[in-house]
Amino acid sequence: MNPFTGKRKSGQRPKKRRFNGNQHCKSGNVSQESSHVSPKGISSTSEPVQTSASRRKLDLKSSSVPFTSTFEGNIIFDKALLFSFLEDNLCCKVCTGRVSISDKRVAGLSSLMSIECNACKIQVSTRNSKLLGPKKNIPEINRRITYAMRSVGQGLEGMKTFCGIMDLYPPVSQNSYELICRRVNAASKNVAIQSMKKAADEEVVAVNSTDITVSGDGTWKTRGHTSQIGVCTVIGADTGKVIDVEVLSKACKGCSRWKGPRVGSAFKKWHARHSQVCTKNHIGSSGKMEGDGMVKLFQRSESERGVRYLNYIGDGDSSTFLSISACHPYGENVPLSKVECVGHVQKRMGSRLRKLKKKYGSKKLYD
Numbered sequence: 001m002n003p004f005t006g007k008r009k010s011g012q013r014p015k016k017r018r019f020n021g022n023q024h025c026k027s028g029n030v031s032q033e034s035s036h037v038s039p040k041g042i043s044s045t046s047e048p049v050q051t052s053a054s055r056r057k058l059d060l061k062s063s064s065v066p067f068t069s070t071f072e073g074n075i076i077f078d079k080a081l082l083f084s085f086l087e088d089n090l091c092c093k094v095c096t097g098r099v100s101i102s103d104k105r106v107a108g109l110s111s112l113m114s115i116e117c118n119a120c121k122i123q124v125s126t127r128n129s130k131l132l133g134p135k136k137n138i139p140e141i142n143r144r145i146t147y148a149m150r151s152v153g154q155g156l157e158g159m160k161t162f163c164g165i166m167d168l169y170p171p172v173s174q175n176s177y178e179l180i181c182r183r184v185n186a187a188s189k190n191v192a193i194q195s196m197k198k199a200a201d202e203e204v205v206a207v208n209s210t211d212i213t214v215s216g217d218g219t220w221k222t223r224g225h226t227s228q229i230g231v232c233t234v235i236g237a238d239t240g241k242v243i244d245v246e247v248l249s250k251a252c253k254g255c256s257r258w259k260g261p262r263v264g265s266a267f268k269k270w271h272a273r274h275s276q277v278c279t280k281n282h283i284g285s286s287g288k289m290e291g292d293g294m295v296k297l298f299q300r301s302e303s304e305r306g307v308r309y310l311n312y313i314g315d316g317d318s319s320t321f322l323s324i325s326a327c328h329p330y331g332e333n334v335p336l337s338k339v340e341c342v343g344h345v346q347k348r349m350g351s352r353l354r355k356l357k358k359k360y361g362s363k364k365l366y367d
Helices: 027-033 054-061 079-089 140-151 156-165 173-206 263-273 291-297 318-325 341-360
Strands: 099-107 111-116 123-127 211-220 229-236 242-247 306-313 336-338
Touching: 079 099, 140 156, 140 173, 156 173, 173 211, 173 229, 173 242, 211 291, 229 291, 242 291, 291 318, 306 318, 336 341
Parallel strands: 211 306, 306 336
Antiparallel strands: 099 111, 111 123, 211 229, 229 242
8 A cells, every 4th residue: 555645444445365274284174274155155165275295294204103903914023022022911711821932943934832821731832934835834934035035146145144143043954945946946937938928929919920020139147258157038129028038057056066976876876866957058168158048049939939030139249140040940941130239339339439549549640
Protein backbone atom coordinates (compact mmCIF):
# COMPACT_ATOMS: atom_id res chain seq x y z
CA MET A 1 0.00 0.00 0.00
CA ASN A 2 1.29 3.44 -0.87
CA PRO A 3 2.06 5.32 2.41
CA PHE A 4 1.03 8.67 0.89
CA THR A 5 -2.51 7.60 0.13
CA GLY A 6 -5.36 7.76 2.57
CA LYS A 7 -6.39 5.10 5.02
CA ARG A 8 -7.77 1.97 3.39
CA LYS A 9 -11.37 1.12 4.10
CA SER A 10 -12.17 -2.02 6.04
CA GLY A 11 -14.10 -3.55 3.18
CA GLN A 12 -11.08 -3.33 0.90
CA ARG A 13 -8.69 -5.28 3.11
CA PRO A 14 -7.36 -8.50 1.50
CA LYS A 15 -8.48 -11.80 2.94
CA LYS A 16 -6.15 -13.54 5.32
CA ARG A 17 -4.22 -16.33 3.62
CA ARG A 18 -4.73 -19.76 5.04
CA PHE A 19 -1.74 -21.92 6.01
CA ASN A 20 -1.54 -24.91 3.65
CA GLY A 21 1.65 -26.43 5.03
CA ASN A 22 5.31 -26.30 4.08
CA GLN A 23 8.22 -28.67 3.50
CA HIS A 24 8.43 -29.56 7.21
CA CYS A 25 4.84 -30.83 7.44
CA LYS A 26 3.76 -34.35 6.66
CA SER A 27 1.52 -34.71 3.65
CA GLY A 28 -1.03 -36.78 5.55
CA ASN A 29 -1.65 -34.15 8.24
CA VAL A 30 -1.64 -31.29 5.75
CA SER A 31 -4.29 -32.87 3.57
CA GLN A 32 -6.60 -33.14 6.56
CA GLU A 33 -5.95 -29.63 7.90
CA SER A 34 -6.12 -27.94 4.51
CA SER A 35 -9.68 -29.12 3.88
CA HIS A 36 -12.09 -26.35 4.71
CA VAL A 37 -15.54 -25.09 3.81
CA SER A 38 -15.85 -21.95 1.75
CA PRO A 39 -18.23 -19.17 2.75
CA LYS A 40 -20.71 -20.39 0.15
CA GLY A 41 -20.82 -23.87 1.72
CA ILE A 42 -18.81 -25.58 -1.03
CA SER A 43 -16.11 -27.88 0.27
CA SER A 44 -12.70 -27.20 -1.23
CA THR A 45 -9.51 -29.19 -0.71
CA SER A 46 -6.09 -27.79 -1.52
CA GLU A 47 -3.47 -29.74 -3.43
CA PRO A 48 -1.40 -32.17 -1.31
CA VAL A 49 1.93 -30.77 -0.28
CA GLN A 50 4.97 -32.53 -1.71
CA THR A 51 7.22 -34.06 0.95
CA SER A 52 10.80 -32.89 0.65
CA ALA A 53 13.74 -35.26 0.30
CA SER A 54 15.16 -34.11 3.63
CA ARG A 55 11.89 -34.92 5.35
CA ARG A 56 11.81 -38.39 3.84
CA LYS A 57 15.37 -39.03 5.01
CA LEU A 58 14.51 -37.92 8.54
CA ASP A 59 11.52 -40.25 8.56
CA LEU A 60 13.71 -43.15 7.47
CA LYS A 61 16.24 -42.49 10.21
CA SER A 62 13.64 -42.10 12.93
CA SER A 63 11.50 -45.07 11.93
CA SER A 64 12.14 -48.32 13.78
CA VAL A 65 12.16 -51.76 12.15
CA PRO A 66 9.19 -53.76 13.44
CA PHE A 67 9.50 -57.33 14.66
CA THR A 68 8.53 -59.98 12.15
CA SER A 69 6.88 -63.31 12.81
CA THR A 70 8.14 -65.05 9.66
CA PHE A 71 10.52 -67.96 10.15
CA GLU A 72 12.27 -67.81 6.76
CA GLY A 73 16.01 -67.18 6.39
CA ASN A 74 19.04 -67.68 8.63
CA ILE A 75 20.51 -65.67 11.50
CA ILE A 76 23.74 -65.77 13.50
CA PHE A 77 23.33 -65.53 17.26
CA ASP A 78 25.48 -65.72 20.39
CA LYS A 79 24.81 -69.07 22.05
CA ALA A 80 25.40 -67.74 25.56
CA LEU A 81 22.87 -64.95 25.12
CA LEU A 82 20.23 -67.09 23.42
CA PHE A 83 20.52 -70.14 25.66
CA SER A 84 20.50 -68.11 28.87
CA PHE A 85 17.45 -66.18 27.63
CA LEU A 86 15.59 -69.40 26.83
CA GLU A 87 16.51 -71.04 30.13
CA ASP A 88 15.19 -68.03 32.05
CA ASN A 89 11.90 -67.89 30.16
CA LEU A 90 11.06 -71.53 29.33
CA CYS A 91 9.67 -74.27 31.50
CA CYS A 92 8.81 -77.93 31.11
CA LYS A 93 5.34 -78.46 29.65
CA VAL A 94 4.86 -81.57 31.82
CA CYS A 95 5.99 -80.50 35.28
CA THR A 96 6.65 -76.76 34.69
CA GLY A 97 10.18 -77.22 35.96
CA ARG A 98 13.26 -75.35 34.84
CA VAL A 99 15.11 -76.52 31.75
CA SER A 100 18.72 -76.71 30.59
CA ILE A 101 19.82 -76.16 26.98
CA SER A 102 22.90 -77.64 25.32
CA ASP A 103 24.13 -78.33 21.80
CA LYS A 104 26.72 -80.48 20.09
CA ARG A 105 28.36 -80.39 16.67
CA VAL A 106 27.18 -83.02 14.20
CA ALA A 107 28.89 -82.29 10.87
CA GLY A 108 30.47 -79.03 9.80
CA LEU A 109 28.29 -76.11 10.84
CA SER A 110 25.37 -78.43 11.55
CA SER A 111 24.61 -78.92 15.25
CA LEU A 112 21.97 -80.52 17.46
CA MET A 113 20.30 -78.40 20.18
CA SER A 114 18.75 -80.23 23.14
CA ILE A 115 16.34 -78.99 25.84
CA GLU A 116 16.17 -81.11 29.01
CA CYS A 117 13.97 -80.69 32.07
CA ASN A 118 15.96 -80.56 35.30
CA ALA A 119 13.17 -82.27 37.27
CA CYS A 120 11.57 -84.98 35.13
CA LYS A 121 14.55 -85.35 32.72
CA ILE A 122 12.37 -85.18 29.59
CA GLN A 123 14.55 -84.23 26.64
CA VAL A 124 13.73 -82.87 23.18
CA SER A 125 16.16 -81.91 20.43
CA THR A 126 16.22 -80.15 17.08
CA ARG A 127 18.67 -79.27 14.32
CA ASN A 128 19.96 -75.81 13.54
CA SER A 129 19.45 -76.38 9.81
CA LYS A 130 17.07 -78.14 7.46
CA LEU A 131 18.02 -81.57 6.09
CA LEU A 132 18.12 -82.20 2.34
CA GLY A 133 18.26 -85.25 0.12
CA PRO A 134 15.94 -88.23 -0.31
CA LYS A 135 17.03 -89.60 3.06
CA LYS A 136 16.92 -86.18 4.78
CA ASN A 137 20.47 -86.54 6.05
CA ILE A 138 22.31 -83.64 4.36
CA PRO A 139 22.46 -80.36 6.35
CA GLU A 140 21.54 -77.41 4.17
CA ILE A 141 23.84 -75.02 6.02
CA ASN A 142 26.97 -76.89 4.87
CA ARG A 143 25.94 -76.69 1.23
CA ARG A 144 24.91 -73.06 1.58
CA ILE A 145 28.21 -71.87 3.07
CA THR A 146 30.19 -73.87 0.50
CA TYR A 147 28.23 -72.30 -2.35
CA ALA A 148 28.61 -68.85 -0.78
CA MET A 149 32.39 -69.21 -0.46
CA ARG A 150 32.74 -70.49 -4.01
CA SER A 151 30.65 -67.54 -5.23
CA VAL A 152 33.13 -65.05 -3.73
CA GLY A 153 36.17 -66.95 -5.00
CA GLN A 154 37.13 -68.74 -1.77
CA GLY A 155 37.62 -72.40 -1.01
CA LEU A 156 37.94 -74.61 2.04
CA GLU A 157 40.84 -72.65 3.54
CA GLY A 158 38.93 -69.40 3.20
CA MET A 159 35.95 -71.09 4.82
CA LYS A 160 38.11 -72.16 7.77
CA THR A 161 39.38 -68.61 8.22
CA PHE A 162 35.85 -67.21 8.10
CA CYS A 163 34.52 -69.71 10.63
CA GLY A 164 37.48 -69.10 12.93
CA ILE A 165 37.04 -65.32 12.93
CA MET A 166 33.26 -65.59 13.40
CA ASP A 167 33.77 -68.13 16.24
CA LEU A 168 31.68 -70.77 14.45
CA TYR A 169 32.12 -74.52 14.35
CA PRO A 170 34.85 -75.76 11.97
CA PRO A 171 33.58 -76.38 8.43
CA VAL A 172 33.23 -79.72 6.70
CA SER A 173 36.15 -82.02 5.92
CA GLN A 174 38.03 -82.11 2.62
CA ASN A 175 36.09 -85.10 1.28
CA SER A 176 32.72 -83.59 2.20
CA TYR A 177 33.78 -80.26 0.69
CA GLU A 178 34.68 -81.89 -2.63
CA LEU A 179 31.40 -83.81 -2.66
CA ILE A 180 29.41 -80.62 -2.07
CA CYS A 181 31.38 -78.82 -4.79
CA ARG A 182 30.53 -81.58 -7.26
CA ARG A 183 26.85 -81.32 -6.39
CA VAL A 184 26.89 -77.52 -6.70
CA ASN A 185 28.80 -77.77 -9.97
CA ALA A 186 26.27 -80.20 -11.42
CA ALA A 187 23.32 -78.00 -10.43
CA SER A 188 25.00 -74.83 -11.75
CA LYS A 189 25.88 -76.57 -15.00
CA ASN A 190 22.28 -77.64 -15.58
CA VAL A 191 21.04 -74.10 -15.01
CA ALA A 192 23.71 -72.68 -17.34
CA ILE A 193 22.85 -75.15 -20.11
CA GLN A 194 19.16 -74.29 -19.95
CA SER A 195 19.96 -70.57 -20.00
CA MET A 196 22.25 -70.91 -23.04
CA LYS A 197 19.69 -73.03 -24.91
CA LYS A 198 17.13 -70.30 -24.30
CA ALA A 199 19.61 -67.71 -25.61
CA ALA A 200 20.10 -69.76 -28.80
CA ASP A 201 16.32 -69.92 -29.33
CA GLU A 202 16.08 -66.14 -28.90
CA GLU A 203 18.82 -65.66 -31.49
CA VAL A 204 16.94 -67.87 -33.95
CA VAL A 205 13.76 -65.83 -33.43
CA ALA A 206 15.68 -62.56 -33.87
CA VAL A 207 17.12 -63.52 -37.28
CA ASN A 208 14.29 -65.89 -38.30
CA SER A 209 16.80 -68.59 -39.25
CA THR A 210 18.87 -71.36 -37.68
CA ASP A 211 21.95 -70.09 -39.54
CA ILE A 212 23.15 -67.35 -37.23
CA THR A 213 26.07 -64.99 -36.77
CA VAL A 214 28.12 -65.34 -33.61
CA SER A 215 31.02 -63.59 -31.97
CA GLY A 216 33.69 -65.85 -30.53
CA ASP A 217 36.75 -65.25 -28.42
CA GLY A 218 38.97 -66.97 -25.91
CA THR A 219 40.48 -65.89 -22.62
CA TRP A 220 42.82 -67.34 -20.02
CA LYS A 221 42.95 -67.40 -16.25
CA THR A 222 46.37 -65.70 -16.21
CA ARG A 223 48.17 -63.57 -18.78
CA GLY A 224 51.30 -64.44 -20.70
CA HIS A 225 50.09 -67.49 -22.66
CA THR A 226 51.23 -69.79 -19.86
CA SER A 227 47.88 -70.27 -18.16
CA GLN A 228 46.72 -73.74 -17.20
CA ILE A 229 43.03 -72.88 -17.78
CA GLY A 230 41.32 -71.23 -20.75
CA VAL A 231 37.71 -70.42 -21.65
CA CYS A 232 36.13 -70.06 -25.10
CA THR A 233 32.79 -68.30 -25.52
CA VAL A 234 30.27 -67.91 -28.34
CA ILE A 235 27.86 -64.94 -28.18
CA GLY A 236 24.88 -64.20 -30.41
CA ALA A 237 25.43 -61.17 -32.63
CA ASP A 238 21.83 -59.89 -32.39
CA THR A 239 20.89 -60.69 -28.80
CA GLY A 240 24.33 -60.33 -27.24
CA LYS A 241 23.71 -63.37 -25.01
CA VAL A 242 26.05 -66.29 -24.38
CA ILE A 243 25.08 -69.33 -26.44
CA ASP A 244 27.84 -71.78 -25.49
CA VAL A 245 31.10 -71.98 -23.55
CA GLU A 246 33.97 -74.44 -23.37
CA VAL A 247 36.48 -74.65 -20.50
CA LEU A 248 39.87 -76.17 -21.25
CA SER A 249 42.42 -77.22 -18.65
CA LYS A 250 45.98 -78.47 -18.92
CA ALA A 251 46.19 -79.57 -15.30
CA CYS A 252 44.19 -81.54 -12.75
CA LYS A 253 44.62 -81.35 -8.99
CA GLY A 254 43.39 -84.90 -8.64
CA CYS A 255 46.15 -86.18 -10.92
CA SER A 256 48.81 -84.43 -8.84
CA ARG A 257 47.68 -86.27 -5.71
CA TRP A 258 48.94 -89.60 -7.02
CA LYS A 259 52.45 -89.83 -5.63
CA GLY A 260 53.36 -93.39 -6.59
CA PRO A 261 54.65 -94.78 -9.88
CA ARG A 262 52.28 -94.49 -12.82
CA VAL A 263 52.51 -98.18 -13.63
CA GLY A 264 51.10 -101.31 -12.08
CA SER A 265 47.69 -102.58 -11.03
CA ALA A 266 47.24 -100.01 -8.23
CA PHE A 267 47.70 -97.11 -10.63
CA LYS A 268 45.32 -98.67 -13.17
CA LYS A 269 42.58 -99.02 -10.56
CA TRP A 270 43.08 -95.44 -9.40
CA HIS A 271 43.17 -94.12 -12.97
CA ALA A 272 39.94 -95.95 -13.84
CA ARG A 273 38.16 -94.18 -10.99
CA HIS A 274 39.81 -90.80 -11.52
CA SER A 275 39.31 -90.64 -15.29
CA GLN A 276 35.58 -90.08 -14.74
CA VAL A 277 36.20 -86.82 -12.84
CA CYS A 278 39.53 -85.70 -14.31
CA THR A 279 39.47 -82.02 -15.35
CA LYS A 280 42.41 -82.22 -17.77
CA ASN A 281 40.97 -82.01 -21.29
CA HIS A 282 43.66 -80.19 -23.30
CA ILE A 283 47.08 -81.28 -24.50
CA GLY A 284 49.32 -78.67 -26.06
CA SER A 285 50.22 -75.04 -25.56
CA SER A 286 48.03 -72.47 -23.86
CA GLY A 287 47.81 -70.43 -27.04
CA LYS A 288 46.28 -73.41 -28.83
CA MET A 289 43.35 -73.49 -26.38
CA GLU A 290 41.31 -70.90 -28.27
CA GLY A 291 41.44 -72.78 -31.56
CA ASP A 292 40.67 -76.18 -30.03
CA GLY A 293 37.86 -74.76 -27.90
CA MET A 294 36.18 -73.02 -30.84
CA VAL A 295 36.34 -76.21 -32.89
CA LYS A 296 34.45 -78.07 -30.14
CA LEU A 297 31.82 -75.32 -29.94
CA PHE A 298 31.20 -75.37 -33.70
CA GLN A 299 31.09 -79.17 -33.90
CA ARG A 300 28.36 -79.49 -31.26
CA SER A 301 26.27 -76.46 -32.26
CA GLU A 302 23.72 -78.46 -34.27
CA SER A 303 23.32 -81.34 -31.81
CA GLU A 304 23.14 -79.27 -28.61
CA ARG A 305 21.83 -75.85 -29.73
CA GLY A 306 20.05 -76.61 -33.00
CA VAL A 307 21.84 -73.83 -34.91
CA ARG A 308 24.75 -73.37 -37.30
CA TYR A 309 27.40 -70.68 -36.86
CA LEU A 310 27.92 -69.72 -40.50
CA ASN A 311 29.21 -66.19 -39.85
CA TYR A 312 32.01 -65.80 -37.32
CA ILE A 313 32.99 -62.45 -35.82
CA GLY A 314 36.55 -62.76 -34.56
CA ASP A 315 39.62 -60.77 -33.72
CA GLY A 316 42.72 -60.37 -35.84
CA ASP A 317 43.98 -63.85 -34.94
CA SER A 318 43.47 -65.85 -38.14
CA SER A 319 44.66 -69.19 -36.72
CA THR A 320 41.39 -69.75 -34.85
CA PHE A 321 39.24 -69.33 -37.95
CA LEU A 322 41.61 -71.52 -39.97
CA SER A 323 41.24 -74.29 -37.37
CA ILE A 324 37.44 -74.02 -37.53
CA SER A 325 37.38 -74.05 -41.34
CA ALA A 326 39.75 -77.02 -41.53
CA CYS A 327 37.48 -79.28 -39.45
CA HIS A 328 34.39 -78.60 -41.66
CA PRO A 329 31.85 -78.69 -38.79
CA TYR A 330 28.84 -78.60 -41.17
CA GLY A 331 30.30 -80.50 -44.09
CA GLU A 332 32.68 -79.61 -46.88
CA ASN A 333 29.91 -78.02 -48.97
CA VAL A 334 28.94 -75.47 -46.29
CA PRO A 335 31.41 -72.56 -46.30
CA LEU A 336 32.07 -70.36 -43.29
CA SER A 337 32.70 -66.63 -43.45
CA LYS A 338 34.63 -64.45 -41.05
CA VAL A 339 33.78 -60.87 -40.14
CA GLU A 340 36.53 -58.78 -38.59
CA CYS A 341 35.67 -57.17 -35.28
CA VAL A 342 35.80 -53.37 -35.54
CA GLY A 343 36.90 -53.04 -31.93
CA HIS A 344 39.99 -55.19 -32.48
CA VAL A 345 40.84 -53.30 -35.68
CA GLN A 346 40.66 -49.99 -33.82
CA LYS A 347 42.78 -51.38 -31.00
CA ARG A 348 45.52 -52.69 -33.29
CA MET A 349 45.53 -49.59 -35.48
CA GLY A 350 45.69 -47.30 -32.46
CA SER A 351 48.59 -49.26 -30.98
CA ARG A 352 50.57 -49.02 -34.20
CA LEU A 353 49.86 -45.30 -34.61
CA ARG A 354 51.02 -44.59 -31.06
CA LYS A 355 54.15 -46.61 -31.72
CA LEU A 356 54.89 -44.60 -34.87
CA LYS A 357 54.25 -41.33 -33.04
CA LYS A 358 56.67 -42.32 -30.31
CA LYS A 359 59.30 -43.30 -32.87
CA TYR A 360 58.96 -40.40 -35.33
CA GLY A 361 57.38 -37.76 -33.13
CA SER A 362 60.43 -35.46 -33.12
CA LYS A 363 61.34 -36.00 -36.78
CA LYS A 364 60.09 -34.07 -39.77
CA LEU A 365 58.44 -36.29 -42.34
CA TYR A 366 58.78 -35.70 -46.07
CA ASP A 367 56.43 -36.74 -48.85
